[in-house]
Amino acid sequence: MGYSATHISAVETGRRPPTLRFANRADRVFGTGDLFERQARAARDTALLEGFPEYVGHEARAAEIRLYEVGVMPGLLQTPEYATALAESAVKRGTITPEQAQQRVDLVAERQASLLRPNPPLVLVVLDESCIRRPIGEPDVMNAQLERLLEFAELPTTVFQVAPFTMGVRRPFNLPLYILTLPDRSLMSYAESAQQGHLERESTFVLPLLTAYHQLQAEALSQAASVAMIEQLRKGSP
Numbered sequence: 001m002g003y004s005a006t007h008i009s010a011v012e013t014g015r016r017p018p019t020l021r022f023a024n025r026a027d028r029v030f031g032t033g034d035l036f037e038r039q040a041r042a043a044r045d046t047a048l049l050e051g052f053p054e055y056v057g058h059e060a061r062a063a064e065i066r067l068y069e070v071g072v073m074p075g076l077l078q079t080p081e082y083a084t085a086l087a088e089s090a091v092k093r094g095t096i097t098p099e100q101a102q103q104r105v106d107l108v109a110e111r112q113a114s115l116l117r118p119n120p121p122l123v124l125v126v127l128d129e130s131c132i133r134r135p136i137g138e139p140d141v142m143n144a145q146l147e148r149l150l151e152f153a154e155l156p157t158t159v160f161q162v163a164p165f166t167m168g169v170r171r172p173f174n175l176p177l178y179i180l181t182l183p184d185r186s187l188m189s190y191a192e193s194a195q196q197g198h199l200e201r202e203s204t205f206v207l208p209l210l211t212a213y214h215q216l217q218a219e220a221l222s223q224a225a226s227v228a229m230i231e232q233l234r235k236g237s238p
Contacts, residue, residue: 001025016054048107049197055178055190056107060114062121064181066213068163068173070128072136073145075108076115077125077152082145083108085137124159125152126213126220128171132162132230146234153227161217162226170219172212179210 001008002025010016018026023036030036059065067074073082087101096104115123132149135142153160163171178190187206190199200206221229 001029048104049192049195051190051197051199052192055180055188055197055199056111058180058182058188059111059178061183062180063183063185064122064124066124066179066181066210068126068128068177068213068216069131070174070176071130071134073127073131073149074125074176075111076123077148078108079141079145079148080105080109081141082136082148085141120157122157122159124217126161126163126216128163129165129229132233143234146230149230150227153223160223160226161220162229163216163220164229167219172216177209177213179206179213 001022003022007016011018011022018036020037026032026036027034065076067076072086075083078086083105084101087096087104090096090104091098091101115121127149132146136145149160152158176192180188180190182188186201187203187210188199188201189206189209190197191209192198220226
């Protein structure tokens with residue numbers, strides 16, 4: 001099949017979800033038509049990008065979480081109403097079912113609950129300015145979401161910054177990025193496009209991303225300036 005015994009064992013025991021590529025190879029090797037592929041699709045029927053469910057498992061035990069988001073609020077900071085507005089919009093577009101929409105909203109709550117565990121992780125967030133200026137849902141939904149950001153910035157285990165439009169080409173990332181520091185101090189990154197996600201464990205590839213993230217933080221607004229920008233938005237100021 002082209003996979004190690006360790007990888008196959010992890011799939012067999014449920015410690016790693018079967019990707020469609022894995023299922024296709026299993027069907028080809030065992031001559032089972034599309035049996036494994038159909039089972040894999042059923043197991044993955046959550047409208048989540050490949051790699052993301054596995055990432056969430058690691059996120060729940062990470063010592064440090066660094067994230068950069070573009071366009072919309074990251075799930076770790078979304079209010080239930082904001083998450084629901086996004087999910088309902090996807091249902092209207094026909095990209096997910098109502099059941100999958102509820103799974104997305106439930107997952108947001110589960111991820112946020114993991115941050116309240118004993119010895120919570122340090123969470124460093126940089127939001128592209130588009131995240132806070134793009135209206136989602138009714139005005140009261142967006143206003144409550146901005147208030148949620150202000151509350152997040154006040155927590156003792158968080159760092160919150162906005163990357164302003166004026167950064168221009170100095171912004172090192174164009175797509176969302178997550179970098180985890182696990183309890184053993186190993187690093188892991190997760191990046192995604194509109195169609196797929198990628199979980200990376202090899203430090204050779206993760207360390208350059210961490211360096212670029214530090215550069216992003218240096219160029220972004222300070223936490224005080226970021227909070228001031230959000231407060232201006234809540235007051236209706238440009």
